[in-house]
Amino acid sequence: MKNSGGITFHLVLFILFLAGIIAIADEARSLYTMTKNNQDEKEEVVAEGKIISSDLFGNMEYYAVLEAGAESKVTHMTEDKALTDITQEEFNQLDTGDTIEIEKIDSSGNNTYRSEMHKSILLMVVYAIGPAYYISYLILRSRIKGWKWLSRPIIFLIPIAFFGFLAFALIFGYISMGKMLSNAIQSYTGTQFTTEAIVTDSNDDFNGGRYPSQYYYLAFTYNDPDGNTIHMTKEVRPSVYNNSGDTVTISFPVDNPYRIHTKGFSASDILFYGTKLVLHVIVIALTALLLYACITFGNFKTWMHRIRKQKQSREQSRRDKKVHRLKKKSKQKYDRLHRKKAK
Structure with missing residues (x-):
């Protein structure tokens, strides 16, 4: 049952x-x-311009501007429908006034x-x-x-x-x-061009979650060596953010004007970079632990041999305990029989 x-x-x-x-x-x-x-619902819109958003380590996102003036603001602070993300290839080919096809914008939908x-x-x-x-x-x-x-x-x-x-x-x-590392190499190698960028907007954002972190953004416009105007939102260090006014000094390779970087470094930036690199530190620590485990356990055959020996040891221990219990029961049975005979 x-x-x-x-x-x-x-x-x-x-x-x-x-x-x-x-x-x-x-x-x-x-x-x-x-x-x-x-995603299949599309519509055609007219691009009013374009802007790049770059994080602290040079990873870029590319946007087409759909509302005039949005290129002067920090990208994540713009109004809904003001920007739409595009690929790098589309960004390089885009000019003001071009018609582009994007996913249909319908807030209710x-x-x-x-x-x-x-x-x-x-x-x-x-x-x-x-x-x-x-x-x-x-x-x-x-x-x-x-x-x-x-x-x-x-x-x-x-x-x-x-x-x-x-x-x-x-x-x-x-x-x-x-x-x-690739972004850093691209930013700091080659013939450098230094210019003053005009700051058009700024924003500091504190993320107060379980792992709090601070973000500093500057929106600015500058000209490349050929005189082309570039609009960018860039995440920067605290020292750069706090010392910026109407302008900020930037440098970039002559042949790659989007790979900008700023000069100067302060003590406050060390802690700031520490919070930004915590995941990379964890990856390195995990790698070190895995290498230590590999060195400790040796090759795979040795490791499997140790596992088999441990398993055999546990099985032998269980057998010994079983034998011990049987002997104990037999002794108790023998003692009871002996006491009965004595009586």
């Missing part, structure tokens, strides 16, 4: 697992269709789309509860004799998933550091 109840419970969980997987797949397909339909998207994501999280519970159930059932075959594939996949995620995080971190 007890065994029958366990099988029924397992069957119910398995049905919930399948239902959850099917529901997640269906919701994901609906979300993909909704996203695709939203976008709000509905965002609402439905959040609803779909929430539903997928809810649908995932059943499969997650079933997987946990299988892992726990592995302690019961006869159910180990159900949990072995899951337990085998857990370290693969963990190390896969760790490898992905490290690769992403090193790609980010590679881009940062």
